[in-house]
Amino acid sequence: MPNNQFKRGELYSVINGMASTAVARRLQKNFRQSGLEITIEQWSVLYHLWKEDCLSQQELCNRTFRDKPSITRLIDNLEKQKLVKRTASKTDRRINLVCLTDAAKEMQQVTIDIANQTMNEALVGVIKEDIETVKKVFQQVFDNLI
Amino acid sequence: MPNNQFKRGELYSVINGMASTAVARRLQKNFRQSGLEITIEQWSVLYHLWKEDCLSQQELCNRTFRDKPSITRLIDNLEKQKLVKRTASKTDRRINLVCLTDAAKEMQQVTIDIANQTMNEALVGVIKEDIETVKKVFQQVFDNLI
DNA sequence: TGAAATTAGTTGCATAACTAACTATATGCC
DNA sequence: GGCATATAGTTAGTTATGCAACTAATTTCA
Numbered sequence: 001m002p003n004n005q006f007k008r009g010e011l012y013s014v015i016n017g018m019a020s021t022a023v024a025r026r027l028q029k030n031f032r033q034s035g036l037e038i039t040i041e042q043w044s045v046l047y048h049l050w051k052e053d054c055l056s057q058q059e060l061c062n063r064t065f066r067d068k069p070s071i072t073r074l075i076d077n078l079e080k081q082k083l084v085k086r087t088a089s090k091t092d093r094r095i096n097l098v099c100l101t102d103a104a105k106e107m108q109q110v111t112i113d114i115a116n117q118t119m120n121e122a123l124v125g126v127i128k129e130d131i132e133t134v135k136k137v138f139q140q141v142f143d144n145l146i
Numbered sequence: 147m148p149n150n151q152f153k154r155g156e157l158y159s160v161i162n163g164m165a166s167t168a169v170a171r172r173l174q175k176n177f178r179q180s181g182l183e184i185t186i187e188q189w190s191v192l193y194h195l196w197k198e199d200c201l202s203q204q205e206l207c208n209r210t211f212r213d214k215p216s217i218t219r220l221i222d223n224l225e226k227q228k229l230v231k232r233t234a235s236k237t238d239r240r241i242n243l244v245c246l247t248d249a250a251k252e253m254q255q256v257t258i259d260i261a262n263q264t265m266n267e268a269l270v271g272v273i274k275e276d277i278e279t280v281k282k283v284f285q286q287v288f289d290n291l292i
Numbered sequence: 293t294g295a296a297a298t299t300a301g302t303t304g305c306a307t308a309a310c311t312a313a314c315t316a317t318a319t320g321c322c
Numbered sequence: 323g324g325c326a327t328a329t330a331g332t333t334a335g336t337t338a339t340g341c342a343a344c345t346a347a348t349t350t351c352a
Binding site: 293294295296297298299300301302303304305306307308309310311312313314315316317318319320321322 | 342
């Protein structure tokens with residue numbers, strides 16, 4: 001078998017993130033077509049703030065799986081777009097609490113609808129059981145590497 | 147149910163590419179620890195050239211799922227590092243054939259060993275059957291969105 | 293109490309992504 | 323042949339990522 005060293009090859013698509021990239025691109029496209037001027041990365045930050053507002057930047061790092069500089073700059077851009085506001089914590093002066101503006105709160109429902117619709121497009125022909133398996137495997141991979 | 151609009155929430159980790167990001171980071175770290183000075187993006191280009199050398203940039207776009215500017219710059223950097231060389235096609239003067247240097251050929255085995263080892267680390271505790279399911283779902287998602 | 297270690301956040305640098313606009317070559321078709 | 327169209331690749335601008343080094347505030351503990 002001449003290509004023995006590539007026997008795992010199909011799995012490198014996981015490394016390249018081809019499936020998640022495809023989903024992300026489609027979501028970005030769907031946002032754009034609805035006239036929403038946010039990136040998927042910004043959206044993923046807003047997503048966690050909609051679940052729980054006024055998180056510290058560190059907490060956003062943990063929840064979005066990004067490092068601190070990435071969050072610093074995402075928050076910079078979100079602040080420029082008036083979607084969030086940094087507020088100094090009263091109990092710990094090192095901490096910035098990142099809070100949603102009214103404009104961001106208004107975006108919640110429509111963007112989540114678009115995200116759900118995008119996931120539906122992505123998952124056509126995929127049975128629920130297999131989705132559960134993917135979630136399980138992802139969690140295991142995540143736990144193995146973190 | 148107050149959080150109804152988030153019912154699909156767990157799946158947004160697919161959009162965020164958390165699992166593939168974790169694998170990619172680990173692979174990058176393993177490369178670095180072996181003294182290999184390449185990025186995973188560069189590696190993914192080399193990977194396709196090891197399978198078939200002297201591909202056009204457009205073909206590399208298709209196989210690595212990147213757009214043309216991304217490939218232009220990846221090839222720029224790989225050329226600076228003397229790992230590939232652009233060669234004009236003799237039959238179509240628009241086309242650059244991207245060919246491996248000897249230095250790149252020598253990197254094949256060790257980097258693929260590291261990638262396989264990284265996948266093994268990532269997949270500890272995951273059964274073969276579930277891996278097949280993930281591959282199947284990814285392929286379906288990909289086909290749905292491309 | 294006060295020095296050392298930890299934690300939160302920022303900045304600088306290199307690489308990479310997407311979009312849009314561009315050049316150059318090739319192909320199709322009248 | 324020659325114009326319209328398509329294809330291959332590059333460039334410019336904005337956003338994002340990872341790492342390392344940095345400041346400022348807090349906690350630990352001798």
